[in-house]
Amino acid sequence: MVANSGNRPSETATIFIILDGFRHDYLERADYLRSIAHWQGRVRETFGFISTRPAMCAGVYPEQTNLCFEYKFMPEGVTFRPPLFRLLALANRLIPNRYLRLPATAWLRTTSRAVVPRRTVLVGNMPFHHFPLFEYAEHNLQTEPGYLSVPTIYDILREHQQSYAYYGYARPKRGVEVFKRIYSLLFRNDMHEADRTMTEQFKTALSHHRPNFIHLHYSACDWVGHQFGPDSPQIDDAIRLVDSLVKEVHELALRYYRQVRLLVTGDHGMVEVKSNHDLDNQVLKSIPFSEPDDYVCFRDSTMARFWFFKPGAEEAIRACLGEVPWGQIINEDLMARHHIRFADNSNGDLIFLLDPGAVLMPNYYQGGGVLPKGMHGYDPDIVDNQGAIAIHDGDRSFAISEGSTLDLVDVFPTLLDLHGLPLRQGLCGRSVLGQ
Ligand SMILES: [Zn+2]
Numbered sequence: 001m002v003a004n005s006g007n008r009p010s011e012t013a014t015i016f017i018i019l020d021g022f023r024h025d026y027l028e029r030a031d032y033l034r035s036i037a038h039w040q041g042r043v044r045e046t047f048g049f050i051s052t053r054p055a056m057c058a059g060v061y062p063e064q065t066n067l068c069f070e071y072k073f074m075p076e077g078v079t080f081r082p083p084l085f086r087l088l089a090l091a092n093r094l095i096p097n098r099y100l101r102l103p104a105t106a107w108l109r110t111t112s113r114a115v116v117p118r119r120t121v122l123v124g125n126m127p128f129h130h131f132p133l134f135e136y137a138e139h140n141l142q143t144e145p146g147y148l149s150v151p152t153i154y155d156i157l158r159e160h161q162q163s164y165a166y167y168g169y170a171r172p173k174r175g176v177e178v179f180k181r182i183y184s185l186l187f188r189n190d191m192h193e194a195d196r197t198m199t200e201q202f203k204t205a206l207s208h209h210r211p212n213f214i215h216l217h218y219s220a221c222d223w224v225g226h227q228f229g230p231d232s233p234q235i236d237d238a239i240r241l242v243d244s245l246v247k248e249v250h251e252l253a254l255r256y257y258r259q260v261r262l263l264v265t266g267d268h269g270m271v272e273v274k275s276n277h278d279l280d281n282q283v284l285k286s287i288p289f290s291e292p293d294d295y296v297c298f299r300d301s302t303m304a305r306f307w308f309f310k311p312g313a314e315e316a317i318r319a320c321l322g323e324v325p326w327g328q329i330i331n332e333d334l335m336a337r338h339h340i341r342f343a344d345n346s347n348g349d350l351i352f353l354l355d356p357g358a359v360l361m362p363n364y365y366q367g368g369g370v371l372p373k374g375m376h377g378y379d380p381d382i383v384d385n386q387g388a389i390a391i392h393d394g395d396r397s398f399a400i401s402e403g404s405t406l407d408l409v410d411v412f413p414t415l416l417d418l419h420g421l422p423l424r425q426g427l428c429g430r431s432v433l434g435q
Pocket residue numbers: 021222223226376
């Protein structure tokens with residue numbers, strides 16, 4: 001648990017629960033959540049992958065923070081030092097890279113100074129000699145002061161001397177929990193264990209502290225949706241699990257607090273994967289330019305991002321991508337629509353977005369012939385890419401009609417409103433409660 005120092009007993013609590021990958025229609029199968037929801041609707045994710053955190057915790061779009069993708073182009077970065085990756089590239093001549101990734105990940109997690117890489121970095125499928133060109137976009141936790149240049153919900157809670165408990169992305173895991181997690185994933189393929197363990201920790205912590213604001217993040221639907229598909233029988237179990245955990249958390253909180261308000265949201269949905277495409281063999285093989293001297297490409301699962309160095313490389317790649325029937329180049333109109341008119345090119349000189357249901361394979365996260373069955377990170381307007389959102393607050397009326405589709409940036413003002421904190425002028429989003 002991450003908590004600030006002001007642990008004054010509280011009479012009321014706001015509980016913010018993110019259900020990762022909880023698609024818009026999963027709410028119909030979440031009996032408890034549906035039964036307590038006073039308002040429900042859909043939520044459209046922000047463009048990219050990590051942009052969901054700034055959107056929810058500060059109500060900002062990617063172009064306001066530059067936080068959009070896990071990796072940004074930054075050869076002067078500190079996380080992926082060239083000597084280590086030169087050594088790995090050398091070793092890779094003799095040893096397949098699948099045997100090198102685990103020790104390299106362990107090394108980076110041990111030596112990284114910044115908290116987010118230290119807890120989350122994974123040496124995936126990117127060629128070793130490409131790593132030093134990139135940097136982890138997030139170094140700080142969203143709860144830490146200075147995470148963004150605009151105030152986050154945690155900054156505002158601190159300002160109002162309110163206490164919080166955080167069980168979210170990159171939360172600390174220690175000792176037994178780390179081994180339990182590795183064991184359950186590697187040997188039992190148990191994608192429910194992490195969420196159950198976190199709930200037990202929350203229950204123990206609540207018997208000692210009464211934070212004003214509680215943030216929990218459950219991952220089972222995302223993991224299961226990727227591995228088995230968004231409409232698989234396994235997803236029904238994951239929906240039942242997270243619904244039962246919401247119930248446990250809510251009922252326990254009602255024993256400790258006079259009043260409990262809940263905002264439960266999917267950060268995105270999950271689209272069924274129908275096709276996979278090899279960018280190198282199908283598109284880039286024919287161009288007379290090579291990486292990393294002429295251009296560099298980061299292969300995200302649903303996007304390819306390019307940086308160009310040699311004259312002519314951009315034109316050649318644009319021409320090839322223009323012919324591809326399973327995706328599109330993000331042009332200026334789309335950049336404006338998705339709020340990704342970035343101040344610099346660290347997220348890419350060009351972004352190619354795949355059509356819903358298509359994935360790049362291999363990409364820098366997945367390879368080795370293991371195809372995901374579900375994916376997100378498509379055009380945010382694609383319905384299956386949208387999450388469900390539900391609010392429990394019987395005392396308040398709602399300014400936005402039930403069933404509406406919100407933007408993820410609306411979560412922040414709604415949370416402030418739900419918690420009784422003032423909204424500053426000029427926010428991008430709007431509160432469902434209408435303060
Ligand atoms: Zn995911």
